[in-house]
Amino acid sequence: MDHDTLVSLRDRHPAWRLLASPHAPLIASFLRRVFVVPNLRVMSEADLAEALEDELYALREQLGADAYPKDAPDYLDDWAAAEKGWLRKFYKPGTDEAQFDLTPATEKAISWLVSLAERPFVGTESRLLTLFNLLEQISAGTEVDPIKRLEELHTRREALDAEIARVQAGDAPLLDDTAVKDRFLQFQQLARELLGDFREVEHNFRQLDRRVREKIALWAGSKGALLDEIMGETDAIGTSDQGRSFRAFWDFLMSRRRQEELAERLEQVLTLPAVLELRPEARIRRVHHDWLEAGEHTQRTVAQLSQQLRHFLDDRAFLENRRILDILRSIETKALALRAAPPAGTLTTLDAMAADIELPLERPLFTPTLKPRLADLVPDGGDDEVDTTRLFGQVVIDRARLRAGVKSALRRRQQVTLAELLVAEPLQLGLAELVAYLELAHADGDHDDFRALVDETVQDSIRWRAHAATGAPLERSARLPRVIFLRTRSAHEDHE
Numbered sequence: 101m102d103h104d105t106l107v108s109l110r111d112r113h114p115a116w117r118l119l120a121s122p123h124a125p126l127i128a129s130f131l132r133r134v135f136v137v138p139n140l141r142v143m144s145e146a147d148l149a150e151a152l153e154d155e156l157y158a159l160r161e162q163l164g165a166d167a168y169p170k171d172a173p174d175y176l177d178d179w180a181a182a183e184k185g186w187l188r189k190f191y192k193p194g195t196d197e198a199q200f201d202l203t204p205a206t207e208k209a210i211s212w213l214v215s216l217a218e219r220p221f222v223g224t225e226s227r228l229l230t231l232f233n234l235l236e237q238i239s240a241g242t243e244v245d246p247i248k249r250l251e252e253l254h255t256r257r258e259a260l261d262a263e264i265a266r267v268q269a270g271d272a273p274l275l276d277d278t279a280v281k282d283r284f285l286q287f288q289q290l291a292r293e294l295l296g297d298f299r300e301v302e303h304n305f306r307q308l309d310r311r312v313r314e315k316i317a318l319w320a321g322s323k324g325a326l327l328d329e330i331m332g333e334t335d336a337i338g339t340s341d342q343g344r345s346f347r348a349f350w351d352f353l354m355s356r357r358r359q360e361e362l363a364e365r366l367e368q369v370l371t372l373p374a375v376l377e378l379r380p381e382a383r384i385r386r387v388h389h390d391w392l393e394a395g396e397h398t399q400r401t402v403a404q405l406s407q408q409l410r411h412f413l414d415d416r417a418f419l420e421n422r423r424i425l426d427i428l429r430s431i432e433t434k435a436l437a438l439r440a441a442p443p444a445g446t447l448t449t450l451d452a453m454a455a456d457i458e459l460p461l462e463r464p465l466f467t468p469t470l471k472p473r474l475a476d477l478v479p480d481g482g483d484d485e486v487d488t489t490r491l492f493g494q495v496v497i498d499r500a501r502l503r504a505g506v507k508s509a510l511r512r513r514q515q516v517t518l519a520e521l522l523v524a525e526p527l528q529l530g531l532a533e534l535v536a537y538l539e540l541a542h543a544d545g546d547h548d549d550f551r552a553l554v555d556e557t558v559q560d561s562i563r564w565r566a567h568a569a570t571g572a573p574l575e576r577s578a579r580l581p582r583v584i585f586l587r588t589r590s591a592h593e594d595h596e
Contacts, residue, residue: 105550114185114205115212126168127179127186130155132210135202137381139390141299145189145198149173164233176200204300211293275372286339288384356515363514396553495529497536504542507549509588518583519560526566535563541583550585558582 110116118124132149134140152172168175180189186206189198243249266272275283302567369375370384505525509516518537527533541552563577 101556114203116211117184117208118186118209120211121166126159127206128210131186131202131206133215136207136210139393140391142199142201145176148200149176152176160290202299204303207299241308246410255310277377280372280374284369284380288380289522291384318441356517360514409503497529497533499536499540502533502536502540503549506585510550513587515584515586517560518585519562522562522564522584527562530564530566530576531578534564538580538583541585550587551583553586555582555584 110120118127119555121127130152134143134148149172152175156172156175157169177189178184178185180187180200185203188203189202190201192199199446240252241248243252317322341551366384370380506516506521509521522534522537541554558581559579560582561574561577561579564572566576568574
């Protein structure tokens with residue numbers, strides 16, 4: 101935090117430039133309302149420009165027609181410029197409409213501005229207990245002496261036994277309203293900070309992807325050396341402290357038992373009178389779903405990196421084939437130049453010279469191709485009766501029935517896997533019905549009652565009964581990544 105470093109941050113860091121901008125109130129308030137509050141990761145240019153135009157219209161009605169004279173698209177392009185870097189402007193593959201997202205620096209500036217507001221209640225007990233618990237975990241997790249670890253465990257067990265005895269005797273101490281408020285505000289702050297950390301983690305993975313693209317564009321060495329370096333960087337980000345922490349968080353969050361436990365405890369806490377007095381944010385009720393969506397964005401960034409590596413392999417193979425053709429053409433050119441004046445002496449030698457004997461009768465004879473001749477005849481329809489029952493015996497997958505089955509299962513639970521759903525309702529039409537379930541899981545916009553996630557790290561086995569051509573019963577099976585159906589908020593409200 102010396103003077104020169106702070107001068108450099110003031111001139112280059114996007115968060116500091118945002119705070120020093122004359123339009124900082126507009127930028128911070130608008131971007132927080134559009135991106136941070138609803139936890140929105142990506143927004144199209146048309147929707148974002150329309151929302152900004154409404155904001156500018158309201159401000160001009162309040163401050164005068166000369167306030168903020170530029171149009172909304174001009175402001176968005178200005179905020180996404182490289183010298184400012186408050187928004188990230190990009191294009192999704194296969195689309196020509198620009199998309200926008202917040203940068204981690206902008207979210208840091210907005211969080212700092214939010215912290216300037218006066219807080220009606222400042223809790224310190226919960227943070228002190230959190231620090232004390234962290235020190236206990238570090239001390240217990242790094243103790244190498246087994247005797248000391250056993251002593252610590254026995255001490256904790258005695259404390260738990262004493263607390264169990266007090267509860268059994270009817271002495272169950274409860275937290276007062278102040279302690280409940282203190283701990284809930286700490287939970288709410290950490291939940292918001294965790295969502296901001298996800299955006300920064302995704303930004304770091306995206307920076308790795310950009311460095312890989314630059315190396316691919318400027319690499320002049322061999323393909324093997326480049327692949328070794330790229331794979332080394334990919335392994336480094338996965339085995340780094342940040343990568344291991346993200347993987348542990350994702351594994352913890354993808355546990356169905358942990359999700360159900362978190363949702364149940366969160367619902368219980370939000371009904372406490374002391375918490376209701378704080379008027380918690382509306383999205384805190386589904387904060388674990390926001391964590392899932394943010395983690396899924398990070399997983400997609402890693403998938404884009406893998407896709408870029410595949411494109412690199414294809415491009416390098418094309419360039420190598422083209423280089424081989426150029427070498428062959430250069431050899432032909434030099435041979436033609438030497439044809440008129442061949443060099444004297446022995447030009448080259450070939451080892452093990454031998455004549456290839458090929459008899460004329462061993463060659464296959466020419467076989468002319470047959471050209472079909474079409475007769476110019478008009479077929480008669482005839483009066484024969486045709487059995488049309490086969491037209492009505494085709495197998496038809498009822499997607500409405502499958503969707504109803506998923507919705508029925510989600511009325512009782514927050515989420516259900518495809519394997520669990522098929523245990524309750526086995527496949528009736530075999531592989532075709534299984535494919536219909538997968539199409540239902542990947543169909544975007546067809547239903548608002550639920551959505552689906554795919555966990556590539558877990559494999560599920562699906563079994564069903566079928567019949568052979570002879571009519572004998574068979575048992576079929578398929579292995580596929582775990583498909584998880586999640587109930588959306590709108591479906592939960594309709595159910596309530």
